[in-house]
Amino acid sequence: MSRRTHNRHRIAVICRAATGLPHLTCLRWATEGLIDRYQPVPDADLPGQRAFEARLVLSLVDALRHEQVEGALLGFTASEPSREGLTLTLHPAMADRVLAAALPRRDMLYGGLRGVPGLRLTGSPGRWWLRGLLDGARVRLRHPDPFWRPVLPQGAPDLVHVWRQSPRHPHGSELPAHRPLRHGQDWLLSRALRRPRLVNGAGAAHGWANTYAHGSRGITIEWCCAMPASDMARLLVRSGLTAEAEGLPPTKRPQRENWSAYGLLELGEAVLTVRQGHCAERATASLRASS
Incomplete structure (x- = not known):
């Protein structure tokens, strides 16, 4: 060879x-x-596509924390990335939860818009798409069942589903919520979405991990028994997660001595934190055994 x-x-x-x-x-x-x-792993060429994918990640990390099944942290098991778009394979047990988290809705109790502004679900069995009305982006959804039809969220007293009120055009409440993300965050989170098999490794032991957004800089993934944080950080860096990107200053070389308990993976001003914590499952089992 x-x-x-x-x-x-x-x-x-x-x-x-x-x-x-x-x-x-x-x-x-x-x-x-x-x-x-x-x-x-191919990057998205268009800024609007990267921003749409980044917003999708942000809408899922908080909504699905501790609700993952079989380690599908964001609800997906595989991806087919291209420069023009992205295809994601849904975990069948999380498919409806992914849509419920991503579809835009106004929270009348706490205020503000949740989900991805301008996102709409279109298509039919075998050809479902998440489309962005505000940036022209799209993500194709693939389901193991070719005849799958999503069960969409119904009305609730404190929620207004703007995607139902305005299915073909942006709702007025979506325009102010569609403020630009930071440039580095678009690149970093879009890349994370395109690497579901690596991200899902955090949930390999117990089928779940804790995921959340921190401020406007990025996201955190923490787990207990799946693998050392240093291994997760190394795999993500090797996959090109923090590779130089157009319009961003060169990324500092990661300090591997800081990867023992957690890793800070930076791209521009954005950060993806991977962290290994204590095992809640093991502690629960010990309490049961002692009682």
């Missing part, structure tokens, strides 16, 4: 581990020059 062929296979292995795509697909991408060792 030539050195060039060996390098392509190595890139394909990283791509497959991050996305869940077949090895031959990733190998073809490497051969065609669509991916390389610096970026083994």
